Amino acid sequence: MLELGTRHDGGLANDFTLARRRRMMGLARGVTVSTLGAPAGPIARSGIVRGDIRRGFGTANGVARGVPLDIRVRLTSATSGRPLAGHAVYLWHCDRDGNYSLRSPGLENENYLRGMQATDSAGWVRFTSIFPGSHEGAWPRLHVEVYRSVAAASCPATRLHAAEIMLPADACVQAHGTAEGHPGATVMMACVTGDVRRGLVATRTMGI
Template sequence: MLELGTRRDGGLANDFTLVRRRRMMGLTRGITVSTLGAEAGPIARSGIVRGDIRRGFGTANGVARGVPLDIRVRLTSANSGRPLVGQAVYLWHCDPDGNYSLHSPGLENENYLRGVQVADSAGWVRFTSVFPGSHEGAWPRLHVEVYPSVALGEASPLHAAEILLPSDACAKASGTASFEGHPGAAVEMACVTGDVRRGLVATRTVTI
């Protein structure tokens, strides 16, 4: 099973509150904070719905640099095993130095390495990112929340999880002979393939 319950922050609800409070969305065409989240259009124009999460969105212009990481998450039904289509995934993680945009000191006005994608006809979402580091000694991981659709509104996540990355991939990305972080209680991790030069690929199925 995926490890739960040790998320670095409160997820999309908490993060979006910070983004709005800090006036980082740069909304145009009459879109206001009050309409954001009411339908798919305003959400998309906020900038948070994107596949490449290395750069900030809205008024944030920071860029996260590091070993390229292609993240592929597949959503499937726990009852039927079939792919879940049209559900929205909010994914975020720390940078290679172990710091989180929006939350870590000095990065309060940055919002990179976080974004939303919608599951395709096969249940897949894909993000272009960089390999995360270790935050406060924790094993490098990806945080995900799954919502019914991109029209998030006031919806609560259907599922929240953390996807850990295997030690050999962490060692490659960090350039060390071994990785000595603490994986926690998870017994399953993402499958990571590829190499540092051409980029790594992390794949994981999330069952809901």
């Protein structure tokens, strides 16, 4: 088993614990809990609730550089198809070199490319990010966890869903000039539009 701090897919429970242990929490650059529109719980106070995940939060000040990627995820009910409003989506991914903040050597004190948003009335969340690279030969992907609300995310047991959203080969070629890795068996694939000059947009609807 990988030790805490070496695995990249531990999710919010592990990431939150690790960032808190390294004293990286706290709102920065004048952002307030009321501005975030989130309950005043530990998750909201951490600074991780944000839409632009290219910069670090709290005491971390690193910036992830790369091809712009606008990530849009919509949550719907798997039974009725209706949008799920007010649910919290925690999303994270590696940088353009395939390294993860908090986890990869040299990035232990960075926490960029990680963030949480609450779905709007139509079930959508949106993150401003960069196109990820290939981690250890794996297909470029976005890691996602879903909670009933931002407040509920403080308790790991309330997690409703976890998934990996793969980015298609043609988009990887646009961003990096090559499509590395392989998606393996059944995967959840994003629809990617746009171009490198104006930025790419990854969209995926998830039934929960």
